[in-house]
Amino acid sequence: MADATYTPPEVWTHDAENGGRFANINRPTAGAREDKDLPVGTHDFQLYSLATPNGVKATIMFEELLEAGHSDAEYDAWTVNIGEGVQFTSGFVDINPNSKIPALLDRSGPQPVRVFESGAILMHLAEKFGAFLPTDHTRAEVLSWLFWQVGSAPFIGGGFGHFYAYAPEKFEYPINRYAMETKRLFDVADRQLAQTRYLGGGDYTLADIATYPWFAPFVFGAIYNEAKTFLSIDEYEHVARWVKEIAARPAVRRGRIVNKAWGEEDEQLLERHSAADFEGKKF
The missing domain is CATH 3.40.30.10 (Glutaredoxin)
Known part of the structure; x- marks a missing residue:
């Protein structure tokens, strides 16, 4: 069944009462709201x-x-x-x-x-x-996967995650739209990882470091309620292999x-x- 039709007004205005879970902090403006310094330690x-x-x-x-x-x-x-x-x-x-x-x-x-x-x-x-980050001919491949992840995160987080888990009301169209895109992104990675051990095709790189924190919670069922089941994440066996290998790295275990x-x-x-x-x- 289609969602109720929403007709956008001629000029959009901010409605703090309809902002969902993060309404208390979200505003359509930038800049500081409070004058306060950050703590500073001894390291560079x-x-x-x-x-x-x-x-x-x-x-x-x-x-x-x-x-x-x-x-x-x-x-x-x-x-x-x-x-x-x-x-x-x-x-x-x-x-x-x-x-x-x-x-x-x-x-x-x-x-x-x-x-x-x-x-x-x-x-x-x-x-x-x-x-x-390699300096040879594989550098471009690694950077391509890095920017693939950077560009895809808003679809997973602000898109799927927001409408599936955080929005004050559930609507079919945006959930379907971003569920499809999230699954497509998992399929992109799964196809690559069927051919290579790591995303960049060679060694472990910043492309893997960037992508792992977004994909691992889905594989382990630790993000957005029942998202792992809803998106059938178990279908992506090569992503699962890659996630579990990276999860075992001592530095990853500490960093998380x-x-x-x-x-x-x-x-x-x-x-x-x-x-x-x-x-x-x-x-």
Whole structure:
């Protein structure tokens, strides 16, 4: 049965009463709403994030760099509670004018450098440390998969995730539209991973680091209520093989709990300042 017809007004206006789960923070404007500085640690890299799929990309990247022996990649990770609007404080907006996590301040050079958007953070770190991004003919393939993921995330999160799990009302058309697109994206990855061990076709790279945090929760049934069943995620056997292999990596196991503010207490690490912070944690 078709949904009731909605006729858009001539001029759209913001209706805070009809914003769903995130109505208290969503507005059609940018900029700081509160004058407040961010905490700063001792390391060159200051990460301000939350363990959402996009946030986990950055913490996995840092932990992979450290696992690979890049000791200069030590970082301080600070939790940004997006439900409380920390991303709209002046300190955060100074680093990311788009008010989204993750955001990174790199103080390793002569001048501090801000980096925002998860894909940009992965590329910045890969190029700085010469890791997880090939320099030979396979570089273009890896970057293609990285930008494929960056471009597809809004369909999965803001599209499928919002209308299936978070919207105040359920409507058939948007759920069908984004369910179809999410399944198509899984099929794209599944076909690639039927031929190659990793997405880029060679070694483990930032393309895998970027994509894993979005696909793994579906495979493990840990995102958007019953989405795994609804989307028949078990159909994508090559994605499942790839997800489970990456999930076993020590750096991935550590990175997934950094800035995590929900679940069991021993699987949360609100702040990360050294490897010692993982002691006593399940990861």
